[in-house]
Amino acid sequence: MGTTFNPELAKASGKNKMPLITFLDKFVDPRLSLKWHSITINSKKVVCLVIDVSFVNIPISFKGGKYIRSGSSVESLSMFHEKERALWASFESSKFELEIAKRNVSIEDIKRLLDIDFYVEKRIDFENENLLTNLLDDHIIEQSGNKFNITNLGAYTLAKNMRDFNNLTNRTLRIIKYDGTKHLDPVTFDRSGMLGIANGFNNIILNIMSLIKYHEDYSSGIRVDIPEFPLIAIRELVANTLVHQDFTINGTRPKIEIFNNKIELYNPGAPLIETNRFLDSEPKSRNNELADLLHKLGVVESRGNGIGRVVDSLESAQLPAMSIIVKGAQDTIVTLRQQKKFNDMTITEQD
Incomplete structure (x- = not known):
């Protein structure tokens, strides 16, 4: 069918008739990167809105309220506790902690790069004969064939010299x-x-x-x-x-x-x-x-x-x-x- 909609000229509903783009910038939190694109398909105008959410780490709110779609209606997020918990969980940046800081290292490399003496001394319920097991269970390292990878978590907490881990x-x-x-x-x-x-x-x-x-x-x-x-x-x-x-x-x-x-x-x-x-x-x-x-x-x-x-x-x-x-x-x-x-x-x- 096509459209005559123009985001640059569109006004928000309400008494003030604020420009739509200004309206969204003012009342959506956190502020989003909104990019509007107009294209033509079969001689018909189509307007696309691209929303960059790569940096968003909290639920997006509008005029202070957080909402979620339920069927064909929009409801307050606070009414759906399980969905809210799942949403918060999705914002965890745990994946960064478990990404790799250094690959294919030996046991000797781990002891050279990380302060294992500190770890052994301070770790609650540490069992000395199970050093590798503890390091693996605590996600400080991960197995990689016959060698190991040091995670961001391990490097960020226990590095002897952070210069050994360029990404950190x-x-x-x-x-x-x-x-x-x-x-x-x-x-x-x-x-x-x-x-x-x-x-x-x-x-x-x-x-x-x-x-x-x-x-x-x-x-x-x-x-x-x-x-x-x-x-x-x-x-x-x-x-x-x-x-x-x-x-x-x-x-x-x-x-x-x-x-x-x-x-x-x-x-x-x-x-x-x-x-x-x-x-x-x-x-x-x-x-x-x-x-x-x-x-x-x-x-x-x-x-x-x-x-x-x-x-x-x-x-x-x-x-x-x-x-x-x-x-x-x-x-x-x-x-x-x-x-x-x-x-x-x-x-x-x-x-």
């Missing part, structure tokens, strides 16, 4: 310290980790704690240096930044920026649950294998209560509540700010 060097955590309160101020420290995030985790925390301010406390009769931000909050938030990053997003990495008055933690990707439900929602992870392995290695504790410990530690230190900003599907930024007088805090910080 731009995924390591970057720490930047500014001598001031703005990005334009001089940089005094800028380093990206070269160890795996498990065997290098304590070094990450030590670096951060060495870059923040301390104050002297004599309440116990002796001098005690108290960090401006609680160690437990730093540990939990760094672990969250690493565990919950979206590996499907290219060209970005987890990052921590330390200023004289705050710390900002950048995590590639949007969270899988609403930020105002972090404390009372069941935990959801897009990287289940990574979260499970870090738990087995003692880097993270039981899943789901880390944010609660952060909140408690900030309250005990009389610090403002952390702020969480989600920038579309690309970034989540968590900010810790230094101590303020209550009257100087924003309403969000007072909560």
Whole structure:
């Protein structure tokens, strides 16, 4: 039959008659790459809409609502719990964790490239005579004939030198310290980790704690240096930044920026649950294998209560509540700010 439809001229329904393309950009979240193509078939005009969803890692919403087709009608996704669970599962980036970082390696190569001593020491319920079995069960390696492949999961968590895994060097955590309160101020420290995030985790925390301010406390009769931000909050938030990053997003990495008055933690990707439900929602992870392995290695504790410990530690230190900003599907930024007088805090910080 053909069509006379022109997406460049089309208007959305409603009072404002907003241009259709602008309307979709404004009310569809995350913003999608929409490409309209007009072709002619048998002298008839056909308009095709191509939607690039390769970067989409959360259900798409329209005007804040998420919907699913049920037969010939469109219903709220919240009415179909099993379908919603299946949809969330489809967004997991576990496939990245199980992709291959290095192929056809021997046992000797594995011990040379990965920190197996750390793994043996820290792995919960490790049985020494079953090293290969444990490595295979934890998806650190996979069998490949008479040799093995090291997975991204194994390399990212246990690498002795991340430069040995070219596809992962731009995924390591970057720490930047500014001598001031703005990005334009001089940089005094800028380093990206070269160890795996498990065997290098304590070094990450030590670096951060060495870059923040301390104050002297004599309440116990002796001098005690108290960090401006609680160690437990730093540990939990760094672990969250690493565990919950979206590996499907290219060209970005987890990052921590330390200023004289705050710390900002950048995590590639949007969270899988609403930020105002972090404390009372069941935990959801897009990287289940990574979260499970870090738990087995003692880097993270039981899943789901880390944010609660952060909140408690900030309250005990009389610090403002952390702020969480989600920038579309690309970034989540968590900010810790230094101590303020209550009257100087924003309403969000007072909560």
